[in-house]
Amino acid sequence: MLLRGLVVAASGFLFIFSPGLPIGLLVRRAPSINRDLLYWGAGLWLVMLLPSLFFQSLLRQMLWSDQAPGDLSGQLPDYSFTLLGAFVSALLVQGAMFLFLRSRRLESSALPASGLSLGFGVGLIAQVFTGLSLVGAGFRLMFGDTSTPTLVSLAQMGYLSLLLGLLPLLLYRPALLVVSAVQGVLVGRALRDGAHFFWLAVLVGALFAWLILALQLALGSQSPGQVLLGVTDPLTSLVTVVYYVLAFGLAFRWLHAQIATWSKVSSKKNKEN
Secondary structure, three states: OHHHHHHHHHHHHHHHHOOHHHHHHHOOOOOOOOHHHHHHHHHHHHHHHHHHHHHHHHHHHHHOOOOOOOOOOOOHHHHHHHHHHHHHHHHHHHHHHHHHHHHHOOOHHHHHHHHHHHHHHHHHHOOHHHHHHHHHHHHHHHOOOOOOHHHHHHHHOOHHHHHHHHHHHHHHHHHHHHHHHHHHHHHHHHHHHOOHHHHHHHHHHHHHHHHHHHHHHHOOOOOOOOOOOOOOOHHHHHHHHHHHHHHHHHHHHHHHHHHHHHHHHHHHHHHHO
Protein backbone atom coordinates (compact mmCIF):
# COMPACT_ATOMS: atom_id res chain seq x y z
CA MET A 1 0.00 0.00 0.00
CA LEU A 2 2.94 2.33 0.70
CA LEU A 3 4.23 1.98 -2.86
CA ARG A 4 0.73 2.56 -4.33
CA GLY A 5 0.43 5.69 -2.22
CA LEU A 6 3.80 6.95 -3.45
CA VAL A 7 2.79 6.36 -7.07
CA VAL A 8 -0.52 8.19 -6.66
CA ALA A 9 1.05 11.11 -4.76
CA ALA A 10 3.87 11.44 -7.31
CA SER A 11 1.29 11.39 -10.10
CA GLY A 12 -0.56 14.20 -8.36
CA PHE A 13 2.54 16.39 -8.23
CA LEU A 14 3.31 15.56 -11.87
CA PHE A 15 -0.27 16.42 -12.80
CA ILE A 16 0.02 19.84 -11.14
CA PHE A 17 3.41 20.82 -12.59
CA SER A 18 3.35 19.11 -16.01
CA PRO A 19 2.10 22.23 -17.91
CA GLY A 20 5.50 23.86 -17.37
CA LEU A 21 7.13 21.76 -20.12
CA PRO A 22 4.82 22.66 -23.04
CA ILE A 23 4.77 26.31 -21.95
CA GLY A 24 8.58 26.35 -21.92
CA LEU A 25 8.75 24.77 -25.36
CA LEU A 26 6.23 27.16 -26.88
CA VAL A 27 7.50 30.44 -25.48
CA ARG A 28 11.05 29.96 -26.72
CA ARG A 29 10.11 31.70 -29.96
CA ALA A 30 7.09 33.61 -28.71
CA PRO A 31 6.88 37.06 -27.19
CA SER A 32 7.42 36.92 -23.43
CA ILE A 33 4.41 35.66 -21.49
CA ASN A 34 2.40 38.44 -19.88
CA ARG A 35 2.22 37.31 -16.26
CA ASP A 36 -0.60 39.73 -15.56
CA LEU A 37 -2.74 38.09 -18.23
CA LEU A 38 -1.68 34.66 -16.99
CA TYR A 39 -3.11 35.44 -13.55
CA TRP A 40 -6.22 36.99 -15.07
CA GLY A 41 -6.81 33.83 -17.09
CA ALA A 42 -6.66 31.72 -13.94
CA GLY A 43 -9.03 34.12 -12.20
CA LEU A 44 -11.51 34.13 -15.08
CA TRP A 45 -11.72 30.34 -15.04
CA LEU A 46 -12.36 30.31 -11.30
CA VAL A 47 -15.05 32.99 -11.63
CA MET A 48 -16.76 31.10 -14.47
CA LEU A 49 -16.59 27.75 -12.66
CA LEU A 50 -19.63 28.40 -10.46
CA PRO A 51 -22.03 29.55 -13.23
CA SER A 52 -20.79 26.70 -15.43
CA LEU A 53 -21.62 24.13 -12.77
CA PHE A 54 -24.94 25.87 -12.08
CA PHE A 55 -26.09 25.77 -15.70
CA GLN A 56 -25.01 22.15 -16.13
CA SER A 57 -26.92 21.21 -12.98
CA LEU A 58 -29.93 23.15 -14.24
CA LEU A 59 -29.80 21.32 -17.56
CA ARG A 60 -29.66 17.98 -15.77
CA GLN A 61 -32.65 18.87 -13.60
CA MET A 62 -34.62 19.93 -16.66
CA LEU A 63 -33.81 16.76 -18.62
CA TRP A 64 -33.55 14.09 -15.90
CA SER A 65 -35.10 15.30 -12.66
CA ASP A 66 -35.29 11.74 -11.31
CA GLN A 67 -31.80 10.59 -12.35
CA ALA A 68 -28.83 10.50 -10.00
CA PRO A 69 -25.86 12.79 -10.81
CA GLY A 70 -23.27 11.09 -12.99
CA ASP A 71 -25.67 8.22 -13.81
CA LEU A 72 -25.26 8.09 -17.59
CA SER A 73 -26.43 5.04 -19.49
CA GLY A 74 -24.99 5.75 -22.94
CA GLN A 75 -28.35 6.53 -24.54
CA LEU A 76 -28.74 9.27 -27.16
CA PRO A 77 -29.98 11.89 -24.61
CA ASP A 78 -26.75 11.41 -22.65
CA TYR A 79 -24.67 12.42 -25.67
CA SER A 80 -26.87 15.45 -26.24
CA PHE A 81 -26.69 16.50 -22.59
CA THR A 82 -22.90 16.19 -22.34
CA LEU A 83 -22.45 18.08 -25.62
CA LEU A 84 -24.75 20.88 -24.48
CA GLY A 85 -22.99 21.06 -21.11
CA ALA A 86 -19.57 21.23 -22.77
CA PHE A 87 -20.80 23.97 -25.10
CA VAL A 88 -22.22 26.06 -22.23
CA SER A 89 -18.98 25.76 -20.25
CA ALA A 90 -16.87 26.74 -23.26
CA LEU A 91 -19.18 29.64 -24.09
CA LEU A 92 -18.95 31.06 -20.56
CA VAL A 93 -15.16 30.84 -20.36
CA GLN A 94 -14.52 32.14 -23.89
CA GLY A 95 -17.08 34.89 -23.41
CA ALA A 96 -15.30 36.05 -20.25
CA MET A 97 -11.94 35.99 -22.07
CA PHE A 98 -13.39 37.95 -25.00
CA LEU A 99 -14.89 40.66 -22.77
CA PHE A 100 -11.70 40.92 -20.74
CA LEU A 101 -9.41 41.30 -23.75
CA ARG A 102 -11.76 43.84 -25.30
CA SER A 103 -11.68 45.89 -22.09
CA ARG A 104 -7.88 46.07 -22.23
CA ARG A 105 -7.96 48.04 -25.51
CA LEU A 106 -4.81 46.38 -26.81
CA GLU A 107 -3.21 46.98 -30.20
CA SER A 108 -4.57 44.61 -32.83
CA SER A 109 -1.14 43.08 -33.43
CA ALA A 110 -0.85 42.18 -29.72
CA LEU A 111 -4.25 40.51 -29.38
CA PRO A 112 -3.34 36.91 -30.41
CA ALA A 113 -0.26 36.83 -28.15
CA SER A 114 -2.28 38.33 -25.30
CA GLY A 115 -4.91 35.67 -25.87
CA LEU A 116 -2.15 33.05 -25.68
CA SER A 117 -1.13 34.29 -22.20
CA LEU A 118 -4.76 34.38 -21.09
CA GLY A 119 -5.34 30.86 -22.41
CA PHE A 120 -2.25 29.59 -20.60
CA GLY A 121 -3.70 31.00 -17.38
CA VAL A 122 -6.98 29.17 -17.92
CA GLY A 123 -5.17 25.92 -18.69
CA LEU A 124 -2.88 26.23 -15.67
CA ILE A 125 -5.67 26.52 -13.12
CA ALA A 126 -8.36 24.37 -14.76
CA GLN A 127 -8.71 21.00 -13.02
CA VAL A 128 -5.69 21.67 -10.78
CA PHE A 129 -7.81 20.44 -7.88
CA THR A 130 -7.68 16.97 -9.41
CA GLY A 131 -3.93 16.99 -8.87
CA LEU A 132 -4.39 18.12 -5.28
CA SER A 133 -6.89 15.32 -4.68
CA LEU A 134 -4.40 12.81 -6.11
CA VAL A 135 -1.68 14.04 -3.76
CA GLY A 136 -4.07 13.81 -0.82
CA ALA A 137 -5.22 10.32 -1.80
CA GLY A 138 -1.64 9.16 -2.20
CA PHE A 139 -0.58 10.34 1.25
CA ARG A 140 -3.69 8.82 2.82
CA LEU A 141 -2.89 5.47 1.19
CA MET A 142 0.68 5.67 2.47
CA PHE A 143 -0.71 5.81 6.00
CA GLY A 144 -3.13 2.94 5.41
CA ASP A 145 -6.29 5.03 5.12
CA THR A 146 -9.05 3.20 3.20
CA SER A 147 -12.02 5.10 4.60
CA THR A 148 -13.62 5.91 1.23
CA PRO A 149 -14.70 3.68 -1.70
CA THR A 150 -12.14 5.37 -3.98
CA LEU A 151 -9.29 4.67 -1.57
CA VAL A 152 -10.44 1.07 -1.19
CA SER A 153 -10.47 0.57 -4.97
CA LEU A 154 -7.02 2.16 -5.27
CA ALA A 155 -5.64 -0.07 -2.52
CA GLN A 156 -6.97 -3.17 -4.28
CA MET A 157 -5.84 -2.28 -7.80
CA GLY A 158 -2.90 -4.01 -9.42
CA TYR A 159 0.01 -1.81 -10.40
CA LEU A 160 -0.68 -2.17 -14.11
CA SER A 161 -4.33 -1.18 -13.64
CA LEU A 162 -3.25 1.72 -11.46
CA LEU A 163 -0.84 3.02 -14.09
CA LEU A 164 -3.47 2.61 -16.80
CA GLY A 165 -5.84 4.65 -14.66
CA LEU A 166 -3.30 7.39 -13.94
CA LEU A 167 -1.77 7.77 -17.40
CA PRO A 168 -4.85 9.35 -19.04
CA LEU A 169 -5.02 11.89 -16.22
CA LEU A 170 -1.37 12.81 -16.62
CA LEU A 171 -1.78 13.28 -20.38
CA TYR A 172 -5.02 15.22 -19.96
CA ARG A 173 -3.29 18.06 -18.10
CA PRO A 174 -0.85 19.19 -20.87
CA ALA A 175 -3.51 18.54 -23.53
CA LEU A 176 -5.92 20.82 -21.69
CA LEU A 177 -3.23 23.50 -21.40
CA VAL A 178 -2.44 23.69 -25.12
CA VAL A 179 -6.10 23.48 -26.13
CA SER A 180 -6.86 26.36 -23.74
CA ALA A 181 -4.00 28.31 -25.32
CA VAL A 182 -5.47 27.65 -28.78
CA GLN A 183 -8.79 29.02 -27.57
CA GLY A 184 -7.05 32.09 -26.17
CA VAL A 185 -5.35 32.81 -29.49
CA LEU A 186 -8.65 32.37 -31.34
CA VAL A 187 -10.41 34.75 -28.94
CA GLY A 188 -7.65 37.30 -29.52
CA ARG A 189 -8.07 36.90 -33.26
CA ALA A 190 -11.84 37.29 -32.89
CA LEU A 191 -11.31 40.83 -31.63
CA ARG A 192 -9.05 41.58 -34.58
CA ASP A 193 -10.37 39.49 -37.47
CA GLY A 194 -14.05 38.78 -36.80
CA ALA A 195 -16.56 37.06 -34.53
CA HIS A 196 -16.27 33.72 -36.36
CA PHE A 197 -12.97 33.10 -34.54
CA PHE A 198 -14.80 33.44 -31.23
CA TRP A 199 -17.29 30.73 -32.17
CA LEU A 200 -14.43 28.60 -33.42
CA ALA A 201 -12.81 28.94 -29.98
CA VAL A 202 -16.07 27.87 -28.31
CA LEU A 203 -16.35 24.91 -30.71
CA VAL A 204 -12.77 23.80 -30.02
CA GLY A 205 -13.33 23.89 -26.26
CA ALA A 206 -16.69 22.12 -26.43
CA LEU A 207 -15.48 19.36 -28.75
CA PHE A 208 -12.29 18.77 -26.76
CA ALA A 209 -14.31 18.17 -23.60
CA TRP A 210 -17.17 16.28 -25.25
CA LEU A 211 -15.51 13.91 -27.70
CA ILE A 212 -13.70 11.94 -25.02
CA LEU A 213 -16.89 11.72 -22.96
CA ALA A 214 -18.75 10.43 -26.01
CA LEU A 215 -16.02 7.87 -26.72
CA GLN A 216 -16.04 6.64 -23.13
CA LEU A 217 -19.84 6.43 -23.14
CA ALA A 218 -19.71 4.43 -26.37
CA LEU A 219 -17.24 2.04 -24.71
CA GLY A 220 -19.67 1.49 -21.84
CA SER A 221 -18.07 3.64 -19.15
CA GLN A 222 -20.54 4.47 -16.37
CA SER A 223 -18.53 7.49 -15.21
CA PRO A 224 -17.15 9.12 -18.36
CA GLY A 225 -14.34 11.57 -17.74
CA GLN A 226 -13.41 9.96 -14.42
CA VAL A 227 -10.69 7.43 -15.15
CA LEU A 228 -9.31 6.94 -11.64
CA LEU A 229 -12.13 4.99 -10.01
CA GLY A 230 -10.77 1.49 -10.05
CA VAL A 231 -13.33 0.46 -12.66
CA THR A 232 -11.76 1.81 -15.85
CA ASP A 233 -11.10 -1.02 -18.25
CA PRO A 234 -7.84 -1.15 -20.23
CA LEU A 235 -9.53 -0.40 -23.57
CA THR A 236 -11.12 2.80 -22.26
CA SER A 237 -7.79 3.89 -20.77
CA LEU A 238 -5.97 3.17 -24.04
CA VAL A 239 -8.52 5.10 -26.11
CA THR A 240 -8.31 8.01 -23.66
CA VAL A 241 -4.51 8.03 -23.84
CA VAL A 242 -4.54 8.07 -27.65
CA TYR A 243 -7.14 10.85 -27.68
CA TYR A 244 -5.17 13.16 -25.40
CA VAL A 245 -1.91 12.48 -27.25
CA LEU A 246 -3.57 13.40 -30.55
CA ALA A 247 -5.25 16.48 -29.05
CA PHE A 248 -1.97 17.66 -27.57
CA GLY A 249 -0.06 17.06 -30.79
CA LEU A 250 -2.53 18.90 -33.02
CA ALA A 251 -2.92 21.86 -30.65
CA PHE A 252 0.82 22.14 -29.99
CA ARG A 253 1.61 22.05 -33.72
CA TRP A 254 -0.97 24.74 -34.48
CA LEU A 255 0.33 26.99 -31.69
CA HIS A 256 3.91 26.49 -32.83
CA ALA A 257 2.95 27.55 -36.36
CA GLN A 258 1.13 30.63 -35.05
CA ILE A 259 4.09 31.65 -32.89
CA ALA A 260 6.49 31.15 -35.81
CA THR A 261 4.33 33.49 -37.89
CA TRP A 262 4.37 36.14 -35.14
CA SER A 263 8.15 35.86 -34.90
CA LYS A 264 8.58 36.37 -38.66
CA VAL A 265 6.29 39.40 -38.64
CA SER A 266 8.11 40.85 -35.64
CA SER A 267 11.53 40.31 -37.26
CA LYS A 268 10.35 41.92 -40.47
CA LYS A 269 9.09 44.99 -38.62
CA ASN A 270 12.37 45.29 -36.72
CA LYS A 271 14.33 45.20 -39.98
CA GLU A 272 12.10 47.84 -41.52
CA ASN A 273 12.59 50.09 -38.50
